[in-house]
Structures are given as structure tokens and as C-alpha cells.
Amino acid sequence: xxxxxxxxxxxxxxxxxxxxxxxxxxxxxxxxxxxxxxxxxxxxxxxxxxxxxxxxxxxxxxxxxxxxxxxxxxxxxxxxxxxxxxxxxxxxxxxxxxxxxxxxxxxxxxxxxxxxxxxxxxxxxxxxxxxxxxxxxxxxxxxxxxxxxxxxxxxxxxxxxxxxxxxxxxxxxxxxxxxxxxxxxxxxxxxxxxxxxxxxxxxxxxxxxxxxxxxxxxxxxxxxxxxxxxxxxxxxxxxxxxxxxxxxxxxxxxxxxxxxxxxxxxxxxxxxxxxxxxxxxxxxxxxxxxx
Numbered sequence: 001x002x003x004x005x006x007x008x009x010x011x012x013x014x015x016x017x018x019x020x021x022x023x024x025x026x027x028x029x030x031x032x033x034x035x036x037x038x039x040x041x042x043x044x045x046x047x048x049x050x051x052x053x054x055x056x057x058x059x060x061x062x063x064x065x066x067x068x069x070x071x072x073x074x075x076x077x078x079x080x081x082x083x084x085x086x087x088x089x090x091x092x093x094x095x096x097x098x099x100x101x102x103x104x105x106x107x108x109x110x111x112x113x114x115x116x117x118x119x120x121x122x123x124x125x126x127x128x129x130x131x132x133x134x135x136x137x138x139x140x141x142x143x144x145x146x147x148x149x150x151x152x153x154x155x156x157x158x159x160x161x162x163x164x165x166x167x168x169x170x171x172x173x174x175x176x177x178x179x180x181x182x183x184x185x186x187x188x189x190x191x192x193x194x195x196x197x198x199x200x201x202x203x204x205x206x207x208x209x210x211x212x213x214x215x216x217x218x219x220x221x222x223x224x225x226x227x228x229x230x231x232x233x234x235x236x237x238x239x240x241x242x243x244x245x246x247x248x249x250x251x252x253x254x255x256x257x258x259x260x261x262x263x264x265x266x267x268x269x270x271x272x273x274x275x276x277x278x279x280x281x282x283x284x285x286x287x288x289x290x291x
Contacts, residue, residue, distance in 0.1 A: 011045040012074055014038050015053060019071040022061045095277040096125045100145040103130040104190075104221040105264070108240035110146070117284050124277055132192060137269045143278055144268040146285075156267040157274075159282060161289045164237050164260030166200050169250045171230040176253040179204040186213040186232030190220040196235045203258050224250075 006012075017038075018027040024035035031038070046053055053067035063071060101110060106128050114126060135145045137156075151158050170176070174185065179201070187197055201207055213232070217223045220236055227234040228249050238257055244250040266285055268278065 007045050007048040008041070011041045011048070013078060014041040015045055015067075016071065016075045016078055018042060018054070018061065019063055019067060020075065022063070024061070095123060096127060097277050097281055098127040098129055098141060098143050099281075100129045100131055100135045100140075100142045102132060102146075102148065102219075104219050104224075104240065105146060105148070106130055107221050108224065112243060113288055116288070117281070120284060121280055124280065126281070135267075137272070143275075144266060144281070147265050147267055148262045149265065150261075151263060151265050153267060155270055157270050159266040159286060161264040161266060161285065162239065163263040165239070165257040166196055166235050166260050167238050167252050167257035168200065168233050168235050168254060169224070169238070169241055169245070169252055170227050170233040172248060172251045173230050174233065174253070176233075179206045179254060180209065182206065182211055182233065183209050184212055186215055187211045188223040188226050188232040188234040189214060189216040190223045190234075191216055191218050193220055199260075200235045200258055204254070 014027070014031065014033075017030055018024060021027045021030065024038050028035045028038050042053065049066075051066040052064050053070075054061045055064055110128070117124075117126065129142060134147070135142045146161070147153075148164065151160060168176075168182075170185075176182065176185075182201075189197060198207075201209055215226065215232060217226065220234070220240065223234040224236060224241055224244075226232060228244060233253075237260065238245060238252065241250050245252065266282060268274065274282065
């Protein structure tokens with residue numbers, strides 16, 4: 001079936017706006033053209049359709065029967081075009097990636113580096129979802145997750161980021177000459193990491209050490225802040241306090257760090273192909289871990 005030849009889209013748009021305002025000056029202001037230019041487009045459209053669309057009255061313009069008949073459909077067509085273009089532009093201008101991770105990792109490692117990703121990919125919005133539970137990708141609106149663990153998760157694509165390590169950290173105001181001096185101080189614990197101090201003390205041949213005090217916090221983030229404030233000594237992954245160690249807000253009183261049992265990994269479902277947005281995020285994240 002041959003295509004029907006349509007009148008000029010500019011003329012149809014002019015008719016839709018003039019038909020809405022019934023005033024050439026007001027319609028011209030809305031379209032940023034002169035009233036005479038609109039009048040010329042309307043005359044051309046009337047000639048093309050072989051129908052009069054407006055009549056002039058003392059108060060301005062009125063639609064003819066023909067104008068009233070076609071105005072709703074033409075106006076709806078332009079509204080539909082605008083909605084379609086908006087969808088395309090919003091998709092091309094802004095992509096969203098939702099990433100799940102532990103709150104301490106988000107606060108201490110991820111967010112301090114996020115500005116570098118945004119400089120490289122200003123069109124991608126990263127949304128952070130924090131949870132201590134493993135992500136159920138089949139029921140949650142999560143694109144990917146950063147997990148700490150062994151790395152053997154069936155059904156998931158797994159990229160190792162870096163291995164965990166453990167080391168005591170404290171305020172520079174606290175003096176420690178050896179691990180045995182810890183008995184004079186407060187050991188800071190995280191409820192979700194109950195074994196970290198035990199593992200480190202065993203490695204330092206101080207398994208039987210009894211500290212002066214112990215304090216348990218909900219997360220390592222709180223324990224780290226308590227250490228910064230001089231409330232005691234925390235044992236953490238030095239990667240989570242890199243900035244604090246560099247600026248001297250925290251110190252490592254003992255040389256070296258102990259390899260942890262787990263590693264951080266980026267994971268996402270094997271049955272869900274990586275989108276260009278996720279691929280860009282993955283490449284950046286892997287590059288960050290090599291710095």
C-alpha cells in the first residue's frame with residue numbers, strides 16, 4: 001500500500017499550537033516564531049488540506065468544523081512524539097546501575113573512589129544498596145554486588161577484586177611497643193566480624209591475651225571511627241582505612257598485615273548478560289583494585 005503524503009510537520013505543529021491558544025501572538029511566543037510566520041504556515045496547511053481551519057472573530061480566532069475535527073488527533077500525535085523522544089533521550093543521557101555491598105565497604109572503600117568513576121562515565125548513575133544479606137538476583141532489583149567470601153557462588157559470574165588482610169590500627173596517641181602491650185588497652189570489635197581479633201592474636205602468639213576492656217560495635221565502620229577517636233584499637237583490613245593511614249589519623253602499630261580468609265568479589269548472574277553499563281563499571285572496578 002503506497003504511503004499517504006502528509007502535510008509539512010512544521011505546519012501541523014503550528015496548527016496544533018495555534019488551535020490550542022487561538023491567538024497567533026501567543027502561539028508564536030510558544031514556538032519562538034513571529035505571528036506572520038505562523039499565519040503563513042496555517043495558510044499553506046489549509047491549501048494542502050483544501051479546507052479552512054480557522055475563522056477570524058473580534059476576539060481572535062475560532063476553529064472551523066474541519067479544524068475541530070482534526071485538532072485532537074494532531075495534538076495527540078505530537079504529544080506521543082514528545083514522549084517517545086523523551087524516553088530515548090533519558091535512556092541515552094542517564095543509565096542507572098544498582099550495586100549491593102556492605103555498608104563499611106561502601107563508606108570506607110567504594111564511595112571515596114566513586115568520583116573517579118563519575119568523571120569517566122558521567123552518563124551512568126550508581127545507586128548503592130547496603131545489606132548484610134546475600135543478594136537474591138531473581139527477586140531483587142540489583143544489577144551486581146560486591147561480596148566478601150570464598151568466591152565459589154554457583155550461578156554467578158565472579159571477578160576477584162582483592163584479598164582481605166587484617167592488621168591492628170589505632171590513633172597515634174596510643175603507644176604500643178609489642179602485641180603484649182594490648183592488655184593495657186581496649187580492643188574494638190565489630191559484631192559482624194567476631195573472629196578478627198582472635199585470628200590476629202593467634203598469629204601474633206598472643207592467643208591468651210586479656211585486654212583491659214573490650215567494646216563491640218554493630219559494624220567495622222563504627223569500630224574504625226572509635227579507633228580514630230582514640231577509644232581503643234581495632235583490627236581491620238588496611239584497604240578500608242587507606243586514607244586515614246596516609247593522613248596519620250590512624251597508624252599501624254605493628255608492621256605487616258595478616259592474610260584474611262576471604263576476598264572481595266564483584267558478582268552478577270550468569271544468565272543475565274552484562275550490559276554495556278555493567279561492563280564499564282566492571283572494567284573500572286578492576287582497574288581501581290590494581291592501583
